Amino acid sequence: xSDPNDLSALLSEVWQHLGRGxxxxxxxxxxxxxxxxxxxxxxxARTVALRAARRxxxxxEAHTDISTPKVASLAHHPWAQFHIxxxxxxxxxxxxxxxxxVTGTEVQAQWDAVPAASRVSYGTAPVPGTPIDHVYAYDKxxxxxxxxxxxxxxxEMDVVHLGAQHRRALFRAEDDWTGQxxxx
Amino acid sequence: xSDPNDLSALLSEVWQHLGRGxxxxxxxxxxxxxxxxxxxxxxxARTVALRAARRxxxxxEAHTDISTPKVASLAHHPWAQFHIxxxxxxxxxxxxxxxxxVTGTEVQAQWDAVPAASRVSYGTAPVPGTPIDHVYAYDKxxxxxxxxxxxxxxxEMDVVHLGAQHRRALFRAEDDWTGQxxxx
Numbered sequence: 001x002s003d004p005n006d007l008s009a010l011l012s013e014v015w016q017h018l019g020r021g022x023x024x025x026x027x028x029x030x031x032x033x034x035x036x037x038x039x040x041x042x043x044x045a046r047t048v049a050l051r052a053a054r055r056x057x058x059x060x061e062a063h064t065d066i067s068t069p070k071v072a073s074l075a076h077h078p079w080a081q082f083h084i085x086x087x088x089x090x091x092x093x094x095x096x097x098x099x100x101x102v103t104g105t106e107v108q109a110q111w112d113a114v115p116a117a118s119r120v121s122y123g124t125a126p127v128p129g130t131p132i133d134h135v136y137a138y139d140k141x142x143x144x145x146x147x148x149x150x151x152x153x154x155x156e157m158d159v160v161h162l163g164a165q166h167r168r169a170l171f172r173a174e175d176d177w178t179g180q181x182x183x184x
Numbered sequence: 185x186s187d188p189n190d191l192s193a194l195l196s197e198v199w200q201h202l203g204r205g206x207x208x209x210x211x212x213x214x215x216x217x218x219x220x221x222x223x224x225x226x227x228x229a230r231t232v233a234l235r236a237a238r239r240x241x242x243x244x245e246a247h248t249d250i251s252t253p254k255v256a257s258l259a260h261h262p263w264a265q266f267h268i269x270x271x272x273x274x275x276x277x278x279x280x281x282x283x284x285x286v287t288g289t290e291v292q293a294q295w296d297a298v299p300a301a302s303r304v305s306y307g308t309a310p311v312p313g314t315p316i317d318h319v320y321a322y323d324k325x326x327x328x329x330x331x332x333x334x335x336x337x338x339x340e341m342d343v344v345h346l347g348a349q350h351r352r353a354l355f356r357a358e359d360d361w362t363g364q365x366x367x368x
Contacts, residue, residue: 035229045219083229
């Protein structure tokens, strides 16, 4: 094992997991819980798929239907925390991000890469959350104009490693990611 | 399979999972993600252990160290959403609760039931989140007075079943839990 006191090794391990999550549908970092705050100020959380993780840009990406309540929440309060638990590594990641909602021609490349069978995730009629009379009283046509990319600038990471002795570190953009051990 | 349009069967299935999570450390409902809002209005999420799930009271319970930031968040804004993903059932639960922080003699029974080896989760010195000079520069004595129960009154459940055709229902206390199908 590497030096447990090495902050930069821990940060590299975190980005490795994120990169694998974005690339591999079976990696536990593929499906983070995304926490947001609703326009009424209420806590919200739901599963999202991690679609990109770029350390050079300190950026994570998820895709969404523009008609979902989380987009309304993020339009009102553009901060989200990704929560990821990686069982084999005993690692909890809590990643604070500022989110930009990107649509239209800017996200054409991402739309082109969405498999045809998955495009029905963007376009549910009536829009997600609308009351319906029967469990299956909805359609899922693909609607290009409802596709949005959540471009998430990472501001802070709170990393907990549950080992024989726990380790916990905070990494912040404003400290240029040097990191700081904190009591777990 | 039972009638997919049966709302009350779905609600019973949800409580069954919650009960098993509270009883069985290997069930996926054991470790929900708990989303809260910080005093500064920021979204936060972390893993908690589900310690009790009582349908008759519409209540969930988790335990915490009173010195953790989530207690400060809940003291400021007493709402939390539990997020649970149950892989074998393809079920996502989003459970909105109002949280009471209970300490002292009222939680003696819960403290008595905490195994000695687990009591060190309540009492970390310095308090969780404090910067430390070395990765292991902290102690974990058990401190009875830092033990708190988060008593969570369930107000709403948003349940998504990812099947060949997705199903999504909202259950609300104010509707006496009759439930309503909504577009997924």
